[in-house]
Amino acid sequence: MAVPKRKTSKARRDKRRSPNMKMAAPGLSVCPKCHEPKLPHRVCPNCNYYDGKEVIAAEA
Template identity: 80%
Template structure:
């Protein structure tokens, strides 16, 4: 079984971890009702519609 010869330094560990922690821009979709950009699979913050139904102003 392989065993590390030396302790991995905090700088080496941090630089390795930070290479995989890049944030990307969120993917946006267009609302079919008001044609504003919104996050996919979420209620449109502008008009309140989701899947063709008015879910925010529903009573």
Template identity: 65%
Template sequence: MAVPKRKSSKARRDKRRNNVWKLDMPAFSKCPQCGELKTPHRVCGNCGYYKGKEIIKKEA
């Protein structure tokens, strides 16, 4: 069985581990109705449309 020659420092260990746990920033796409940025596969918070249909009634 492989055994490490020297003890890995806490800094080296944490440097190796920290990249795994980073969360990706959510992608954004433009709403075809109003052009506002929104997350994909979600109802637009600005106009209330999803896939060309009005889902949430918004007062203008």
């Protein structure tokens, strides 16, 4: 069985791991009512509309 002769340094180990640790930006869509960016398939936090209907009643 193959055994490493020397300890792998942190720099060498992290250099190998770094390409896989990048975070991806969330995909944003535009609200058709207020034209603000929002997450897809979710209620718009700005105007409280989803699929052309008001889902959350606006505070008076």
